[in-house]
Amino acid sequence: MNIIEPSVLSGFMELLPEDQVRFNQTKDRIEEVFRRFGFWPLDTPNIEKEEILTAKGGGETAKQIYRIDPAAHSTPQALRFDLTVPLARYVAEHNQDLAFPFRRYQISKVWRGERSQKGRYREFYQADIDIIGREKLSLLNDAEVPAVVDRVFQSICEAKAVFHINHRRLLNGFFSYLGIEDREETLRTIDKLDKIGEEEVRAILQDDLGLSDDQTDRLFDFLEIGGDNEEILAGLKEWADREDMPEEFKEGYHDLAYIYRKMLEFGIEPDRVVIDLHITRGLDYYTGIVYETFLEGYEEIGSVCSGGRYDNLAENFSKEHLPGVGISLGLTRLFYQLKQADLLKLGGGHYLQALVLSMGEDAIDPAIHTVQALREAGIVCQMYFESGKMRKKFSYADKSDVRYTVIIGDREIEEGVLSVKNMETGDQVTMSLEELIDQIKQ
Amino acid sequence: MNIIEPSVLSGFMELLPEDQVRFNQTKDRIEEVFRRFGFWPLDTPNIEKEEILTAKGGGETAKQIYRIDPAAHSTPQALRFDLTVPLARYVAEHNQDLAFPFRRYQISKVWRGERSQKGRYREFYQADIDIIGREKLSLLNDAEVPAVVDRVFQSICEAKAVFHINHRRLLNGFFSYLGIEDREETLRTIDKLDKIGEEEVRAILQDDLGLSDDQTDRLFDFLEIGGDNEEILAGLKEWADREDMPEEFKEGYHDLAYIYRKMLEFGIEPDRVVIDLHITRGLDYYTGIVYETFLEGYEEIGSVCSGGRYDNLAENFSKEHLPGVGISLGLTRLFYQLKQADLLKLGGGHYLQALVLSMGEDAIDPAIHTVQALREAGIVCQMYFESGKMRKKFSYADKSDVRYTVIIGDREIEEGVLSVKNMETGDQVTMSLEELIDQIKQ
Secondary structure: OOOOOOOOOOOEOOOOHHHHHHHHHHHHHHHHHHHHOOOEEOOOOOEEEHHHHOOOOOHHHHHOOEEEOOOOOOOOEEEOOOOHHHHHHHHHHOHHHOOOOEEEEEEEEEEOOOOOEOOEOOEEEEEEEEEEOOOOOOHHHHHHHHHHHHHHHHHHEOOOEEEEEEEHHHHHHHHHHHOOOOHHHHHHHHOOHHHHHHHHHHHHHHHHOOOOHHHHHHHHHHHOOOOOHHHHHHHHHHHHOOOOOOHHHHHHHHHHHHHHHHHHHOOOOHHHEEEOOOOOOOOOOOOOEEEEEEEOOOHHHOOOEEEEEEOOOOOOOOOOOOOEEEEEEEHHHHHHHHHHOOOEOOOOOOOEEEEEEEOOHHHHHHHHHHHHHHHHOOOOEEEEOOOOOHHHHHHHHHHOOEEEEEEEOHHHHHHOOEEEEEOOOOOEEEEOHHHHHHHHHO | OOOOOOOOOOOEOOOOHHHHHHHHHHHHHHHHHHHHOOOEEOOOOOEEEHHHHOOOOOHHHHHOOEEEOOOOOOOOEEEOOOOHHHHHHHHHHOHHHOOOOEEEEEEEEEEOOOOOEOOEOOEEEEEEEEEEOOOOOOHHHHHHHHHHHHHHHHHHEOOOEEEEEEEHHHHHHHHHHHOOOOHHHHHHHHOOHHHHHHHHHHHHHHHHOOOOHHHHHHHHHHHOOOOOHHHHHHHHHHHHOOOOOOHHHHHHHHHHHHHHHHHHHOOOOHHHEEEOOOOOOOOOOOOOEEEEEEEOOOHHHOOOEEEEEEOOOOOOOOOOOOOEEEEEEEHHHHHHHHHHOOOEOOOOOOOEEEEEEEOOHHHHHHHHHHHHHHHHOOOOEEEEOOOOOHHHHHHHHHHOOEEEEEEEOHHHHHHOOEEEEEOOOOOEEEEOHHHHHHHHHO
C-alpha cells in the first residue's frame, strides 16, 4: 500500500496527550471563571455566510479568511476569523429571545491565513466575553470586564495581569481641540512612539501630517502626562476643566476616571492598572474604553488579552442600537507562551490515578470488577488488558504517568485484597478496594 | 447603513443560551465518563491536508467533504468529515511518543455536505473513543467499549442503551462455507431484510446474485438462529463445531462469545445486549465486532452510537500494524433527538444562582463587593448594572432564569444584611452574605 506522510498543515497546533490535558485544564479554568461571572455559553457555527463575515468591509482579516470551496456550495461561506462578528449576527438574529444586557462567553477556534511563525497559529482558540446592551449599557460593565480577566489569570497563570487602559474619546476630543483632522494617521503615528522615539514622531507629525509647532507641543504635553494613576487623572482633569475643551474630551475623562475607580471596587489592585495614553491599538475600532493586558514581569510577551467598548455591535445586521463591551484572549498562543515561560498554573498530579493489572486468566474478571468499582467512585483509571510480561506492563504504567498500579493475582483474590504500588515512591502495599478509593480521593 | 439579513447556513445547529447550557452539560458528562475510563483527550486540527482525508479513497464521505478554497492555498486542504481519519494520521505521526494501547477520546465538530433535513446536520459534534494497539489488541478492549457507552447513557439519558452486536468473521466465514463469492452485495441484500422481508431478499439473492436454493436456505437457517443470547450462542456453536466450517467462522464465533461474556463482567445487563446476526451496517468497514446502540423503548430513533473493531487503523499512513476498536456518537443529532423525546438527563436547577441589584448610587459599591464575594465562593452570579425601575430589573431576573435576586439598598447597607428573594417561591427574607452562600451551596 502507498504510504502517505502523516503530518498536519503548517501553522496548526497539535498537542501530545499530556500537553492536551494541560491545555484542556487551562481552557476549563477559563470557562469556569467566565461562568462564575454569569456569562452564558455560546457555540456558533464555525462556518458562516461570507456576507456576514465581510459585512464590515475589507481590512486585513478579510484577506486572511478561509473560504469554503465555492465550486461545491452555491452560498459563499467561510470559516469565522473571530468570535465578535458571529456574536453580532447572533444577537441581531435572536434579539427577541435574549435578555439584555446579554452576557455571553465563547471559547472556540477561529481561522486566519496569516503567515505562520513561531507561536502564531492559523487555527487558534479565542476565549471571548462580551456584554451587549439594548440602547444603553452602564459603564460598570466596562469596569467588570477586566475583573473577569484578572480572575482568569489568577486561575491559569503564575504571573499577575496588568491592565493598560485608555479611552477613545480622550484622544479624539484632544485632536478636535487641537484642530487635527487626520485622526487616523495621527493615531498611527503616536502608536510608533515607543518604537521610534519622540523626535522621529514629531518629525512625521509636522512634515507629513502638517501639524504646527504649537499643535505638536500641546499634543506632547498631553501624551506626557505622567505619574501614578491619580496624578494622571489629575493631569487629565486640568485639561478637561478648560472651557474651550470639547465635550468629547470631558466625557472621555469622566468615563475613564469612573471605570478606573470601579475597577478598584471590583478588587483589582491599583498598581495593576495603568492609565496609558500611549495605547492607540484598537482605538480606531473601539469607541470608548480600550484594554490591553500584560503579565507582570513578562511584559516582553506583549499584550495577552485586549478589548474595549463599541457603540453599536450589530449595525450591519440590525437597526437596533446595541452597545457592547468585551475582551478577547488568544488562548492557543497564550498557552504556548505560558508554557514556554513556565507560567502555567496547573492542578498537577497524574491524569491516570490507577492502572489495574491482572496476573493470569483467573484474575481478569476480578480486575474488571475492580476497575469498574474505581470508576463508579469517580476515579480516572484503566485496566491493562494485553498479555505479556510484568516488565512490559509496568513500562506501560510508567509511560502513561500513572499514580498507582494495582496488581491482582491468585494471592490477592484469595485474600480479598489488592496489591498497590505507588509509582512515585515505588512502595508496594496490600489494601482493600475501599482503602484504595480513600487513598486516591484524599 | 445597508442591513444584511442575520442568519446561519441551513443545516447548521445554533442554540439559544439555555439550550446551549443543556448541550454543554450533556457534552461535559460524556467527557467526564470518557476520562473516568482512562481515555486521553485529543484535539486535532479541524483542517487537514486533503490527501490525508481522502487516503482511503472515494466513497460517500469524500463527495461530502468541505474543501477550503483552493484558489487561496497551495496545499489542498479540507475540513475533517470524521474523527477517525485524523486519529489514524495522529497515531502514525506521533507513534514514538505514545504508549500503546493508546486510548483517546475526542469530542469535536466534523463537517459533511449532506442534504440537510430535520435532525440531520452538516456541522455536528462527534464524541469518539478508540483504543489503538501495536501489533495486537486484546478482545477485552472490545468488551469495554460498550461499557463506556453504557455509562455515558446512564449519565445523559433517561432511557437505557441496548447494544446490538455482530461479528464480521461470522458472516464472512459463513459466506465462504456456502461458496458465496460476492460478499459485499450479499451483505447489502441481507441488510434489507427488515425493510423488504424474507421473500424479497430470497428473490434478489437467487435472481440477481445467483445463489442456489440450497445456499439461500442455509443462509436463512443461519440468519434465523433465534432465542436469547445463550440460545443464539448455542446455535452458532453448532455451526462452528462442524468440521467443514472455515476457521474464519470458528474464530468469529469464539471472539463474539468471549466479548459478549466479558461485556457482562463489565456490568452490562444481559438483556441489554442483543447478538444480532442481521446487523450488516459497518461490516464492510470493520473487521471484527460491530456495535449498534439503541435506546430501550425508543428504538424508532435508530442507532445512536456505532462502532467496531478494525484490523489496521493507519494502514495509509504507516507501515506499523495498528489494530483498533472504537465507537462514535453523533452528539449534535443525539441532543436534538433526546430533547425531542424528552429524554435528556440534566442537573436541573438554574444557571444563574444570584442576581444582585443595587438600589441607588450608594449601593453600587456594596453590591459590587457582594457579587464578587459570591463568585469567590464559586457561585455563578451577576450584578445588574443598568439604571431603571425595579420592575425592569425583576423582569430581567425572570428572563434570565435566576434562582435568587439579592437586593441591596440603604436599609440593607445600614443593617449589614441582604434582602434575598427566592424567585421560585416569591418569598423575600433578609440574611447575611454567609447565610446566602450557605443556602445556595446546600
